[in-house]
Amino acid sequence: MQIRGQFSDFFFETALPALNAKVKQGFKAKPPMFKQILDTMTTTRSIEQFSQVTGVGLPQLVGEGEDISVDTQVQGFNKTFRPLKYAGGIACSQEMVEDDKMGIVSQRAVSLTNSVNQLREIQGASVLNNAFDQTNFQGPDGYCLCSASHPLVKAGGAQANLISVAADLDTTSLELALTDWELIKTPEGYLQLLSRPRVVAAAQNRWNMAEILKSQTRPDTMNRVSINAFQVATEQGGAIEGKTWAFLSDPDAWFLCAPPSETNMLWLDRKAPSTTSDFVEKSQTGFMYISYRAVVGFYGWQGVYGSPGA
Numbered sequence: 001m002q003i004r005g006q007f008s009d010f011f012f013e014t015a016l017p018a019l020n021a022k023v024k025q026g027f028k029a030k031p032p033m034f035k036q037i038l039d040t041m042t043t044t045r046s047i048e049q050f051s052q053v054t055g056v057g058l059p060q061l062v063g064e065g066e067d068i069s070v071d072t073q074v075q076g077f078n079k080t081f082r083p084l085k086y087a088g089g090i091a092c093s094q095e096m097v098e099d100d101k102m103g104i105v106s107q108r109a110v111s112l113t114n115s116v117n118q119l120r121e122i123q124g125a126s127v128l129n130n131a132f133d134q135t136n137f138q139g140p141d142g143y144c145l146c147s148a149s150h151p152l153v154k155a156g157g158a159q160a161n162l163i164s165v166a167a168d169l170d171t172t173s174l175e176l177a178l179t180d181w182e183l184i185k186t187p188e189g190y191l192q193l194l195s196r197p198r199v200v201a202a203a204q205n206r207w208n209m210a211e212i213l214k215s216q217t218r219p220d221t222m223n224r225v226s227i228n229a230f231q232v233a234t235e236q237g238g239a240i241e242g243k244t245w246a247f248l249s250d251p252d253a254w255f256l257c258a259p260p261s262e263t264n265m266l267w268l269d270r271k272a273p274s275t276t277s278d279f280v281e282k283s284q285t286g287f288m289y290i291s292y293r294a295v296v297g298f299y300g301w302q303g304v305y306g307s308p309g310a
Contacts, residue, residue: 023109023110023112023113023290030117032117032120032124033124033125033243034120034121034123034124034125034267034296035124035260035267036243037124037128037200037245037263037265038124038127038260038263038265038267039261039263039265039266039267040260040269041266041267041268041269042268042269042270042272043268043270044270045270046082046083046270047081047082048080048081049079050078050079050081050264050266050299050300051075051076051078052075052076052077052140052187052299053073053074054073054074054075054076054154054186054187054188055073055154055186055187055188055190056071056072056073056188057071057188073154074153074154074187075153076141076300077141077153077299077300078140079139079140079298079299079300081266081295081297081299082295083268083269083271083293083295084293084294084295085291085292085293086116086119086291086292086293086294087289087290087291088112088115088116088289088290088291089112089289089290090105090108090109090112091285091286091287091288092105092285092286092287092288093283093284093285093286094284094285094286095284097286109288112288113290116273120292120294121247122247123267123294123296124247124296125245125247125248125249127145127265127296127298128145128245128248128253128255128265128304128306129247129248129249129250130144130145131144131145131146131253131255131304131306132145132162132306132308134147139298139299139301140299141300143301145161145265145298145301145306146255146301146304146306146308147161147301148160148162148164150301152185152186152188152189153187154187154188155185155186155187155188155189156189159184159185160180161301161305161306162305162306162307163176163177163180163305163306163307164176166307166308166310167307167309167310168252168309168310169201169205169209169212169252169254169307170208170212173307174199174212174240175229177256177305177307178197178256180305181305184305186302192302194262195258195259195262196240197240197256197257197305198241198242198243198257199240199241199243199254199255199256200243200248200254200255200256200257201243201244201245201253201254201255202244202245202246202248202250202252202253202254203244203245203246203248204251205244205252205254206244209244209254210242212230213228213230213231213239213241213242215228216228216231250308251309252308252309252310253306253307253309254306254307254309256304256305256306257303257304258302258304262303263298263304264298264300264301264302264304265297265298265303265304266296266297266298267294267296268295268296269292269294270293271293271294273290273291274290274291274292275289276288276289277289
């Protein structure tokens with residue numbers, strides 16, 4: 001009878017630690033972009049619910065001896081997130097390990113890591129890729145992420161976080177978007193007080209975005225003396241910056257995004273990617289699996305503004 005211990009040099013003492021090292025190295029190769037755009041959290045529960053509650057009204061002038069008026073908060077919209085499991089694996093025979101000296105096996109481990117990185121980026125980018133799809137990707141308020149009709153539950157009326165006329169990224173459209181950004185209202189009817197936004201666009205817009213934001217003079221005029229206003233410090237400090245996300249599927253779409261913690265776009269990890277292994281005696285084959293549990297989406301529209309492009 002053959003026992004698993006006979007193959008420990010191949011699958012337990014040598015192979016698996018080496019493969020795990022390859023996996024960890026793969027995760028460090030390129031920082032994931034979704035963590036730079038989405039608010040990334042972890043949970044220990046099977047579901048997480050995000051409930052929105054508005055603030056209160058503005059303080060009122062109070063005379064000496066007069067009672068202070070009391071305002072109430074208003075319940076907003078709820079969103080429940082349920083993490084799902086994603087997994088993949090590779091298999092290696094004893095002979096493959098013996099003859100290959102771990103070369104091909106290591107490549108398979110790297111490939112497995114790449115596939116997980118790819119899927120997590122695809123999932124993260126799906127929040128913006130579906131931002132204008134009112135039919136299939138509605139948020140808890142009944143509207144897609146970027147819409148002209150988000151209800152203001154306390155102030156009444158609606159708020160747009162969508163450019164009024166769809167436009168490609170250029171100096172004029174970005175000026176309009178940044179003006180709109182400053183005038184967006186919260187559910188209480190206040191002007192939003194978010195940090196300086198970043199421009200987020202697909203890879204095809206990289207050079208256009210760089211010219212618009214990084215040129216020392218205006219790129220849209222022959223007057224080379226005019227300064228580029230996007231290089232001037234904003235009220236929140238610093239010039240407007242750009243982020244290229246290769247996993248954005250529409251080359252014309254672009255967005256303004258607040259820092260992740262100020263948005264309602266969420267990546268929720270129930271279990272970070274981790275590896276497990278197994279060995280089947282009958283076939284003398286070792287298996288390595290990688291899995292994670294996560295959910296991605298949005299529970300509100302705050303902190304993002306978009307244009308689908310012309």
